[in-house]
Amino acid sequence: MTRAVPRLVVSALALLLAGFCLFSASPVRADVPVSAPAESPDRKVDQLTRLLTTMDQVEREVAEAQSVLSSPEALGKEERYRARITRLSARLTALEEGFEQLATGVEKSTTPQAGGASSFEWNTELKELLAPLIMEIKHMTSRPREIQGLRSTLEGYDEELSRIATAMKNITALQAKPNLSPALALELDTLASKWRHREQELISLKGLAELKLEEKEATKRTLSGSFQDVTRLFFKSRGRNLLMALAVLFGTLFAMGKLRSVIEKHSRLYGKAQTVYARIFDLSYMIVTITVALLFTIGSLYLVSDWVLLSILLILVFGLVWTSKEAIPKVWGQVRMLLNLGAVREGERLIYQGVPYKVTSINLYSELENQALQGGRLRLPLKDLFDLRSRPWHPDEPWFPTLSGDWVLLSDTTHAKVTVQSPDVVNLRLLGGAIRRITPAEFLSLAPTNLSQGFRLEARFRLDPCHRTEAATTIPAALEKSLTTRFAETRWIPEDLSVQYRRTLPSFLELSVLADFPGSCAEDHPLIAMALEQHCLETAASMAWDLPTHRMAVQMVQGKS
Template structure:
């Protein structure tokens, strides 16, 4: 194909030359093929051919230099090879451009079975970075090659000089031999060696001078690291940062615009106006969010494509492709999240769920779910949808409490702690016990202590023991007297309306005595006095016993003389 094109171009040039040499009085008939081309294209084709001829001549000179005898030094050979490769690449590009200009068809458009060279595509993507690294390392590499070449010449020149010294010594010894006719062949050989070594010495010295001059030139033109750093920042980093920023802004702008459009449509009440069901509305939301994400990605890629930043564009596409491949493994997870968003999963809106040991109301299921506990300060959680995949919700009764206490309530814990709830949040509950020392419990630890809420009425029990001699009055006068004494004692501490119920009953008769159980029910307003009420009840019973001369039994240890052990006797 290239040969045919070259023949075609050569014939066109020959034809153009012959036309220019024709006599003026007998003009040649117009060539319809050439006349149909606009003059600028003809000029462009001629310039392209001239440029191709110049490049071919330069390539021939370089190839002649590479094949010359003696073989050039390694540094010169490497330089010639690099220049020849660059010229070959320029020739290929020029040939492709010339063919496109002549035929109007790109070579890649006519080749249907051409395979994509991934390695070549990857090299084109990373070529700017590789070119920059090569530019940075070019001077240090050239300096190192020049220094090593100079060092090698400095080592070779003394060796050649020593060889010449030895050769001169040998020639002097041969010259002293009286039989010069027999040494004619030796004289000729010595002269050839001397001539060869002198040429070699002159060549090495000339190369040494040339290499030193080149080293001085490179050192004088050497650029500091700041130049390359500024070039890297301005040409690569800053430009790509700007492109990346524009792509991110395009992505965020399109996504934010579509989200605003979704909210605007939602506020217009189209769902209620057209009677769209909740399930259909959620399905529409899922599709809308998917299309919004795709549109935002397309906007970001479009910005990178318009800016011509193939590196970021390729990296972005590779990242999206990697995420797409990774999504195959996470597809079941996405399916479960889609079910949750459609309100078809194990957690549903308007139901009760237990999370982190606390009950919550599922107020909203979305990418960011909203859970609410109305009894807690700051009782609103915003969680990603993925955190609700392993739990389930249930319907609840309006009578179910969201927390056993409210702020300001008095509680009694299983360890005997009594205090007022100052603060309750999803993280901690703070109590103010009697005495004023604050105690803070983790919310789950607080629930584990089985809090007893005293602010919604409570009961106080007290037991009192009398001697068996009062058995005849144990069911008649004694309970009434105990009730009267307790009522009077409580009245000195609390308003009468805070005592809801009071009862003294015979509880048990045993050899130890007659036991009475005093039961007192109080309103929640009496909760601050919960800690002292049991003592008030016992004190009132003791006062009644002293007033009515009742005998309170007690145990006494009696030591009997002559006995190895004491006996326990009732007093």
């Protein structure tokens, strides 16, 4: 039973490996240098100059808005000017950050600030536990998310610049009209200046976004280069930790397996027949082995402080424990069955899919056997035995009514030879060569009569009532002698043949003809039945016996074997 331990941890190993492959394939960290093409100095200087000009313009607009806000002119419009100052300040902050990032070539730090002590909260603690895993996911997807975000930003800038161009075109068209009042012309000039400033600001921001996008795309690695970086990172940190954890896991399983072999070899629990106590020990030892292996694996990852792999493993273990709580009744049933205390027990007989089988072993994958079937050994998961029941069996009980090569007569009058009988199908070859395929359960439901073990034919021979005086004396002996002589001239020699007077009815006298044939004649069963009828009629004709006028002279009895 302990040999099944590796099967129980296969799913854990698969998920652990999948998680490692997922996170080890993330973009290369800062400790793996990635070369990027040098930025053109002239282009960067031009972009910085445009950004500086835009920043000066926005600062002037902020100062103007603040000046107006403090003057009587803003009376009743304070909220409007405060909102404008807020928007301009946000633009100025974004421009200053872009200027600094472009000049330094380093993105703004997002290092969290240290906080004070706080009370214990499950939500917070769970977030801290999962933080390494979430950071790995964010790091893995950072580059494609940044590139997609920059492309979306550029599309937004293009749409806004197109809208500004339309606005400037409309303002220019209005300014070109004659007879404009001085106040209207001044307002249009102010509006045009506002839109031009906005256009210059967007052009600067668009240029900054384009430079960022070019830098991100320039740092893309080829597939081979990325593979080399991931391989280098694998053997440098996380791969080493994963290999160590796997070595601890398999080493623990191997050591526990060897220890069990020693115990099995020297303990009195294990004899020729496995006892209940041995099964209890096997089950307990399997649980202890899995627990110790997981604890050692978790401890090894804890010692090397690999919180990502440790988080994956802990999530896996907690998930298995959480989902297993609803399966406790089923698990208890499996434990009872593994201890050979359930409704199905080793060495007993059960019916599976309508066919009897012997339970040869009960384990995580149990074995059923029917030696009368070709390929009659089944391996079933333990859960498939829950709804079954077994019982002790007697040595004289048949496991199947036929063997391959036997001739059978089914309840639907089918006469056929069994060519194949397996747990899935029974092949019947009919007279003439046709093949009929049915399941073993269907075959058994047709109550097959095995003719290859020998069979009996019974015919009811009827005479006219005028032979009443001799029907019970001379006629049975004469008919028996005649039939024996006639069958001796054929290849169907009956092992026993007898004729007995059966009954007297007003319209006829009835005799019973019983003929037993060996199994070698099973193939010709229909021909022998017809020959028996024929011989009875020929004997009656030769003996000048009168037959009933309105009744069948010979009638075969069905179901005799």
